[in-house]
Amino acid sequence: MKHHYFIPQLGEKVRLKDYETAFTGSFKSEEDAQERMRADFETLAILQDKLLAEGRHALLLIFQAMDGAGKDGTIKHVMSGVNPQGCQVFSFKKPSAEDLDHNFLWRYMRCLPERGRIGIFNRSYYEDVLVVKVHPELLAAQRLPGGAPGKKFWRRRYQDINAFERHLARNGTVILKFFLNVSKDEQKRRFLERLDRPEKNWKFSSADLAERAHWGRYMRAYSDCLSATSTKWAPWYVIPADHKWVARAVVADVIITTIRSLDLKYPELTDEQRERLAEAKRQLLAE
Numbered sequence: 001m002k003h004h005y006f007i008p009q010l011g012e013k014v015r016l017k018d019y020e021t022a023f024t025g026s027f028k029s030e031e032d033a034q035e036r037m038r039a040d041f042e043t044l045a046i047l048q049d050k051l052l053a054e055g056r057h058a059l060l061l062i063f064q065a066m067d068g069a070g071k072d073g074t075i076k077h078v079m080s081g082v083n084p085q086g087c088q089v090f091s092f093k094k095p096s097a098e099d100l101d102h103n104f105l106w107r108y109m110r111c112l113p114e115r116g117r118i119g120i121f122n123r124s125y126y127e128d129v130l131v132v133k134v135h136p137e138l139l140a141a142q143r144l145p146g147g148a149p150g151k152k153f154w155r156r157r158y159q160d161i162n163a164f165e166r167h168l169a170r171n172g173t174v175i176l177k178f179f180l181n182v183s184k185d186e187q188k189r190r191f192l193e194r195l196d197r198p199e200k201n202w203k204f205s206s207a208d209l210a211e212r213a214h215w216g217r218y219m220r221a222y223s224d225c226l227s228a229t230s231t232k233w234a235p236w237y238v239i240p241a242d243h244k245w246v247a248r249a250v251v252a253d254v255i256i257t258t259i260r261s262l263d264l265k266y267p268e269l270t271d272e273q274r275e276r277l278a279e280a281k282r283q284l285l286a287e
Contacts, residue, residue, distance in 0.1 A: 019181055025250070030243070036252075037248060047264065048086055051264055052117070055115050075120055088119050104157075115172055126161070180241035184212075237251075
């Protein structure tokens, strides 16, 4: 069984059964993970401030998972310390008629983060090589030319995604993609919890149960997707998600490590700008 959570190379054949969903890594306990996250919150807030001040990069975080894997909770906890003015979250649902009149990437392009900001996609354009691959009948609504989709069709979609992400990376967008890898047994436990606890009833959907019946097909679709689209410029991280506290701590660590690698700096002022500040200070003190 693989203990790491990073898929390093494009084209590496991914078998999700080789990745432990209950792996806890170096964390000794839930309390240990939470303690590290508290320190990470402070660090992430500082790094976000530098990201905004420098204004050269944007950060795009993509979360994909089976239902019940903890995407919402991970986003909530990991990003709880950031300035909301510099962060935006988009949860993509069923495409509208207008969306379907455009290419499959169009509605996501409109939501990309500006330089200096953090953008979060709670589900993303990857749905078009996951849900749509499991349910190819959905392609009829896209009114695409050609016949029934085969291997060549999906290979071209992966190529389109890789090219799109490479374009973003070349223009300053740092892309991190997280697959929260939850086991089928843990999903069942969480679904039952939603049914048993009145305050969580609203989170359960019969559609989630219907999709669970396609678990094997989803695992194959995810394996193909991760194999074809984990690149140096937009890597996938397979996150063990049976323990929510592990998933949250690992995601936070990956984000912080990545932003640190950018070596962000606050803008340096020119002599003329410093003189303007000095003059402004003199005027204020003279009032």
